[in-house]
Amino acid sequence: MNNLKQEAAKAALQLLEPDQFIGLGVGSTIAYFIELIASRVSFKSSLKFTSPSLETKILLQENGLICIDNSTIATLDYYFDSCDQVDIHLNAFKSGGGVHTGEKIMANMAKQFILLVDGAKMVDKLTTKYPLCVEIIPDAWLSVLKELKSSYSSAISNIVLRKSEQKSGPLLSERGNFLADIYFSKLPDIFDLNKQIKLITGVVEHSLFYQLCSVCLRATEDGVTHHFANRIVESNTDKKSTQ
Numbered sequence: 001m002n003n004l005k006q007e008a009a010k011a012a013l014q015l016l017e018p019d020q021f022i023g024l025g026v027g028s029t030i031a032y033f034i035e036l037i038a039s040r041v042s043f044k045s046s047l048k049f050t051s052p053s054l055e056t057k058i059l060l061q062e063n064g065l066i067c068i069d070n071s072t073i074a075t076l077d078y079y080f081d082s083c084d085q086v087d088i089h090l091n092a093f094k095s096g097g098g099v100h101t102g103e104k105i106m107a108n109m110a111k112q113f114i115l116l117v118d119g120a121k122m123v124d125k126l127t128t129k130y131p132l133c134v135e136i137i138p139d140a141w142l143s144v145l146k147e148l149k150s151s152y153s154s155a156i157s158n159i160v161l162r163k164s165e166q167k168s169g170p171l172l173s174e175r176g177n178f179l180a181d182i183y184f185s186k187l188p189d190i191f192d193l194n195k196q197i198k199l200i201t202g203v204v205e206h207s208l209f210y211q212l213c214s215v216c217l218r219a220t221e222d223g224v225t226h227h228f229a230n231r232i233v234e235s236n237t238d239k240k241s242t243q
């Protein structure tokens with residue numbers, strides 16, 4: 001599986017050109033991508049990077065890549081990230097990292113949001129395998145919980161407030177908010193879910209990335225395919241040099 005993540009990251013190298021401004025998400029796929037950029041891209045010193053994740057920012061610095069403060073940026077050439085699960089229309093759950101608010105801001109800023117996945121992450125339709133993570137302003141935690149339970153009573157199996165393992169109490173997001181995972185027994189229509197959860201007062205953002213992704217590079221044992229919405233347009237046979 002890790003090998004396939006590396007293959008997806010390798011295919012993404014071919015999109016890079018000198019002087020681009022690039023956003024990067026977080027996770028093992030993005031860590032491979034950073035290592036590959038640092039070791040293989042001859043024009044890496046002309047590239048500028050940013051990330052919503054402190055972990056990724058540190059990795060960029062450790063690899064000698066230029067990392068810019070994200071609050072000073074309005075446009076990116078590309079935003080690269082992975083996800084927990086993506087459907088054939090390129091809607092994705094990005095719940096794992098708990099940094100979906102910052103990730104969504106970057107996906108919106110980017111001319112193109114590119115997902116890098118191993119084949120197993122792509123499904124016809126999103127499932128209940130992963131929770132929907134919701135960032136919530138702490139004052140509103142109980143009222144949001146009440147509203148979620150009343151609006152989705154028949155569809156939700158559990159709602160779990162993320163807790164810190166290293167100290168007692170809730171885990172805080174980068175913005176000092178709570179993170180709650182909503183587990184569904186039956187996934188509501190994702191068009192409605194995307195809109196309705198955001199309408200709850202106190203919800204900052206949720207981890208469903210609805211119609212935000214431009215292209216998904218999907219690596220399987222047979223190679224890397226480029227998915228645009230529900231079409232597979234090209235296979236990764238392009239050997240544009242990054243040396």
Ligand SMILES: O=C(CO)[C@H](O)[C@H](O)COP(=O)(O)O
Pocket residue numbers: 005025026027028029030081082083084093094095096097098099100103
């Ligand atoms: O969505 C994410 C973070 O919010 C990550 O991209 C997701 O957890 C996948 O990570 P990995 O590349 O380690 O499989």
